[in-house]
Amino acid sequence: MSRRSSRSRTHRRSRGRFGPLFKLLCVLAVVVALTGGATVFFRVETVEVTGNQRYTQEEIIAASGIQMGDNLYALNKVSIDRKIRTRLPYVGELSINRALPSTIRIDVTEWEAVARVEAPSPEQAAAVREELGEGKKDGEPAALAQEPWLISVRGKLLEQAPENSTAIAVTGLTAIAPQAGEMVKVPEGEATRLEALTALLGAMEDADLFREISRIQLEATRLIVRYADRFDVKMKLNADFGYNIRLMRAVREQMEEKYGPEAAGTIDLTQEKHEAVYSPAKPEG
Numbered sequence: 001m002s003r004r005s006s007r008s009r010t011h012r013r014s015r016g017r018f019g020p021l022f023k024l025l026c027v028l029a030v031v032v033a034l035t036g037g038a039t040v041f042f043r044v045e046t047v048e049v050t051g052n053q054r055y056t057q058e059e060i061i062a063a064s065g066i067q068m069g070d071n072l073y074a075l076n077k078v079s080i081d082r083k084i085r086t087r088l089p090y091v092g093e094l095s096i097n098r099a100l101p102s103t104i105r106i107d108v109t110e111w112e113a114v115a116r117v118e119a120p121s122p123e124q125a126a127a128v129r130e131e132l133g134e135g136k137k138d139g140e141p142a143a144l145a146q147e148p149w150l151i152s153v154r155g156k157l158l159e160q161a162p163e164n165s166t167a168i169a170v171t172g173l174t175a176i177a178p179q180a181g182e183m184v185k186v187p188e189g190e191a192t193r194l195e196a197l198t199a200l201l202g203a204m205e206d207a208d209l210f211r212e213i214s215r216i217q218l219e220a221t222r223l224i225v226r227y228a229d230r231f232d233v234k235m236k237l238n239a240d241f242g243y244n245i246r247l248m249r250a251v252r253e254q255m256e257e258k259y260g261p262e263a264a265g266t267i268d269l270t271q272e273k274h275e276a277v278y279s280p281a282k283p284e285g
Contacts, residue, residue, distance in 0.1 A: 042072040045102035063087040089181040111152035116167040120174040145175035153201045172218030193218040196237040203241035230264035
């Protein structure tokens with residue numbers, strides 16, 4: 001009796017000792033089975049693209065690098081996102097989702113070319129090259145933009161501007177080594193101007209104002225907006241552009257009521273206490 005009890009206790013101890021290991025092996029077996037099933041069964045057979053206008057579905061799929069037969073779960077969505085944005089500059093936002101058992105869905109939102117960064121003047125280019133050349137041993141000239149470049153509302157370089165471009169002309173920025181698909185880069189001395197430009201473009205987008213603006217001139221402490229082809233509007237670089245746009249529109253309405261629909265002049269919004277100062281344009285001749 002004691003011998004049988006001893007064997008029973010030994011068996012229970014052995015079973016207790018190997019129990020956790022057995023459970024771990026079962027879990028690993030299940031994981032391997034599931035992984036193998038995903039590898040065999042979940043393969044890309046269809047890529048659906050929505051939201052595209054400028055680019056065709058074929059162009060977007062080619063840019064993504066996705067191949068039919070790729071494993072659905074082995075695809076790196078971050079890498080696909082980066083490839084599409086780099087190769088197709090007008091793609092702004094996109095989402096990539098899996099739809100079992102064999103579909104990848106890509107939804108894109110495309111940028112519009114809202115502004116045109118003009119090439120720097122010879123004097124401006126010389127000053128920038130001097131700034132960038134400080135401390136350089138090789139003395140190679142900086143690669144500055146030679147042609148105007150179209151940019152999105154957030155400052156992404158889209159392509160060189162065609163001659164018939166109607167995008168808002170931007171002066172006072174120097175694009176360094178511009179390349180489609182990248183954000184515009186400027187020398188350190190112009191960083192505040194670039195920040196002001198993108199903030200202003202964002203406010204213009206919210207106000208649906210792009211069609212009424214023809215030029216933005218960036219300077220050291222202020223910018224000048226050409227509005228309705230009749231008003232030059234001065235703003236600080238660190239202004240609340242949403243408020244300034246509302247004030248600018250209000251001044252225009254008041255001046256047109258006072259001087260007629262052809263009223264023109266300068267609206268100075270750089271004054272203290274958020275005041276606006278209007279100066280009528282001088283009569284020609």
